[in-house]
Amino acid sequence: MSAANFKTENNTYRKLISNGLSYRIPHFQPDYSWTENEWGDLWADIMEVIQADGEPAHYMGYLVLQSKDNRTFDVIEGQQRLTTLMLIILAALKNLTQLIAEKNNPENNQQRMDQIRQTYIAYLDPVTLVPRTKLTLNRNNDVYFQNYLIPLDHLFQSGCKESERRLCKALEWFATKMSEYTKIAGGDEGVTLASLVESISDRLFFTVISVTDELNAYKVFETLNARGIRLSSTDLLKNHLFSVLYGDKDHLHEMKALEDRWEAMVICLGSENFPDFLLVYWISRHAFVRQSELFKTIRSRVTSREEVFELLRGMEEDMNTYLALTQVESSQCPVDLKEHFRDLHLLRVRQPFPLLLAAHRMFSASDFERVLRSCITISFRYIVIGSQPTNKQESIYYSVAQKISSGDICTAAAVLEAMQFVYPSNDEFRSAFSAKKISSTASRCVSWKNRYQEMITILKVLALT
Numbered sequence: 001m002s003a004a005n006f007k008t009e010n011n012t013y014r015k016l017i018s019n020g021l022s023y024r025i026p027h028f029q030p031d032y033s034w035t036e037n038e039w040g041d042l043w044a045d046i047m048e049v050i051q052a053d054g055e056p057a058h059y060m061g062y063l064v065l066q067s068k069d070n071r072t073f074d075v076i077e078g079q080q081r082l083t084t085l086m087l088i089i090l091a092a093l094k095n096l097t098q099l100i101a102e103k104n105n106p107e108n109n110q111q112r113m114d115q116i117r118q119t120y121i122a123y124l125d126p127v128t129l130v131p132r133t134k135l136t137l138n139r140n141n142d143v144y145f146q147n148y149l150i151p152l153d154h155l156f157q158s159g160c161k162e163s164e165r166r167l168c169k170a171l172e173w174f175a176t177k178m179s180e181y182t183k184i185a186g187g188d189e190g191v192t193l194a195s196l197v198e199s200i201s202d203r204l205f206f207t208v209i210s211v212t213d214e215l216n217a218y219k220v221f222e223t224l225n226a227r228g229i230r231l232s233s234t235d236l237l238k239n240h241l242f243s244v245l246y247g248d249k250d251h252l253h254e255m256k257a258l259e260d261r262w263e264a265m266v267i268c269l270g271s272e273n274f275p276d277f278l279l280v281y282w283i284s285r286h287a288f289v290r291q292s293e294l295f296k297t298i299r300s301r302v303t304s305r306e307e308v309f310e311l312l313r314g315m316e317e318d319m320n321t322y323l324a325l326t327q328v329e330s331s332q333c334p335v336d337l338k339e340h341f342r343d344l345h346l347l348r349v350r351q352p353f354p355l356l357l358a359a360h361r362m363f364s365a366s367d368f369e370r371v372l373r374s375c376i377t378i379s380f381r382y383i384v385i386g387s388q389p390t391n392k393q394e395s396i397y398y399s400v401a402q403k404i405s406s407g408d409i410c411t412a413a414a415v416l417e418a419m420q421f422v423y424p425s426n427d428e429f430r431s432a433f434s435a436k437k438i439s440s441t442a443s444r445c446v447s448w449k450n451r452y453q454e455m456i457t458i459l460k461v462l463a464l465t
Contacts, residue, residue, distance in 0.1 A: 014201035028242030031163035091174035284354035358404035
């Protein structure tokens with residue numbers, strides 16, 4: 001990634017939100033999802049830093065932003081935090097509005113309210129002279145946010161979405177906390193509210209990573225994930241698929257169907273397992289690609305409405321097979337196959353996954369079972385007993401998977417013939433097996449039941465060989 005396309009710096013909330021900068025939650029990012037647990041944690045952190053003897057600053061984590069002009073930024077990671085901070089500022093304005101209504105120092109509080117709104121909520125576009133809000137939410141939340149929360153007008157609306165109710169509840173929750181705080185602090189409540197807003201903006205800071213395009217954003221995601229910071233590359237891909245449909249004005253009605261189907265898959269597979277499934281799926285049907293290049297590859301190949309739904313249908317078709325390979329006990333695979341899936345799972349190998357997805361799609365039930373049994377045997381001979389390197393085996397598996405998908409290999413017998421190069425001979429197997437040492441003691445974290453199951457698997461595989 002070129003240094004010209006990547007910038008990182010630490011910024012306070014004041015610096016982020018001032019100087020005419022604005023932020024957009026991309027149309028198809030997830031809705032607002034924070035609850036009282038997250039609000040409470042953030043409020044406790046704020047209370048700690050504003051104390052006279054408290055910490056001088058509080059670290060809010062990473063923001064990943066994408067911009068071409070360094071003035072308007074798409075929020076790739078950090079939308080929940082930025083949205084919540086905006087709701088906190090609105091909560092302060094709501095309390096100032098109440099003070100004005102109660103004739104509590106109304107002129108000064110009106111000035112404070114106008115200044116806070118101009119600094120943190122909206123600014124006057126110098127060209128059009130039209131006020132522009134500094135934060136725009138996603139397609140599901142922004143209309144409610146702009147029309148009701150920003151003006152602080154009729155916050156509760158009938159027929160609201162769950163995420164809209166959560167936005168409203170967050171504003172009300174923080175408004176209550178602020179009211180309690182000002183009463184405990186004593187003195188002029190308007191001054192206390194304004195001081196609280198200033199402290200929040202100066203003492204909360206982020207590490208801001210700015211990039212110029214989606215591909216660089218994905219590379220940032222991968223780097224942060226490798227360092228143990230959980231970011232969702234799955235959402236980035238989802239955003240791309242939605243953006244393809246969004247650009248086609250004739251098919252906007254299909255976006256809800258796409259969202260429902262996508263979320264159903266994520267729930268079924270688990271968000272942490274979804275990227276691994278997507279990689280196996282893609283290798284099975286197309287060509288080998290590394291995880292770090294997967295988003296770039298799919299983004300370049302899936303550019304039309306038809307290709308979006310072709311990808312979706314293929315993923316739905318392969319999902320249950322992948323679940324049988326990775327979560328065999330909870331999967332819905334046939335009983336007569338479940339034992340084979342369990343045996344492969346106990347061998348702790350993943351190299352055959354793309355081939356097995358392809359074989360399940362293209363072959364009869366009997367041929368698929370034969371291929372599955374053969375993968376167990378080959379994995380046992382080649383890796384478990386032979387301790388051979390996996391790179392050669394992977395390339396053969398992936399090549400055969402793609403030939404099955406293209407129709408060049410049509411039977412289990414042809415699969416076995418193509419796999420002969422990674423099938424150790426009987427003499428090689430006997431030699432490796434005679435020299436193999438199997439520990440008789442298990443790690444404390446592995447139960448004797450699991451060790452017993454492993455030994456049974458070994459005996460069953462020996463019978464297959």
